[in-house]
Amino acid sequence: KQEVTQIPAALSVPEGENLVLNCSFTDSAIYNLQWFRQDPGKGLTSLLLIQSSQREQTSGRLNASLDKSSGRSTLYIAASQPGDSTTYLCAVSGVDSSYKLIFGSGTRLLVRP
Amino acid sequence: NAGVTQTPKFQVLKTGQSMTLQCAQDMNHEYMSWYRQDPGMGLRLIHYSVGAGITDQGEVPNGYNVSRSTTEDFPLRLLSAAPSQTSVYFCASSLEGGQGGHNEQFFGPGTRLTVL
Numbered sequence: 559k560q561e562v563t564q565i566p567a568a569l570s571v572p573e574g575e576n577l578v579l580n581c582s583f584t585d586s587a588i589y590n591l592q593w594f595r596q597d598p599g600k601g602l603t604s605l606l607l608i609q610s611s612q613r614e615q616t617s618g619r620l621n622a623s624l625d626k627s628s629g630r631s632t633l634y635i636a637a638s639q640p641g642d643s644t645t646y647l648c649a650v651s652g653v654d655s656s657y658k659l660i661f662g663s664g665t666r667l668l669v670r671p
Numbered sequence: 672n673a674g675v676t677q678t679p680k681f682q683v684l685k686t687g688q689s690m691t692l693q694c695a696q697d698m699n700h701e702y703m704s705w706y707r708q709d710p711g712m713g714l715r716l717i718h719y720s721v722g723a724g725i726t727d728q729g730e731v732p733n734g735y736n737v738s739r740s741t742t743e744d745f746p747l748r749l750l751s752a753a754p755s756q757t758s759v760y761f762c763a764s765s766l767e768g769g770q771g772g773h774n775e776q777f778f779g780p781g782t783r784l785t786v787l
Contacts, residue, residue, distance in 0.1 A: 562713065594778075601781050607775045651774065657721065658704070
């Protein structure tokens, strides 16, 4: 059974710092991996989606990498800003059920001004 | 496009009551799903649908029913609410679900349900 783990559960950094969030999964037979942000009281906003054949995706200050063989993904945030403060969720879908997402429990990020 | 919409935003029920959580999308997405999110846990899949007339169970389906009569709507029914169903419910949709599809999923704002 696929399990997704996110470490750390919470992180506090000063503004301007570069940071890395980690996501690991137990079954490497994934179809894709998606990173979301979840703002309090709101839904999930997709940040980056990496297909299983890809190694990384970039969007602005965000870069997500994928290493399927080791079951790991990282989300790199450059030059962090207070607006980056939120909860980040990682989710994977399996090759046999590409539309079902298995989520980690999230990393809560606080960027201090 | 409004994207994925959910109603109501908040709901309080008494044990044993029934209700329907509404979900609609205007992106002509084939795939729709329902997740619940409990404190300290990731989202867990309740039910999903790969197209109108087709539904299937996810990880935690007990106590919930779904139907998909149109592409746009995917309501979630609680038959007899229990305190264990207190949670935040999210609806999601994607263009395709199968192999070769670009199945980036889009989520609604959620319904916060409390069962007393």
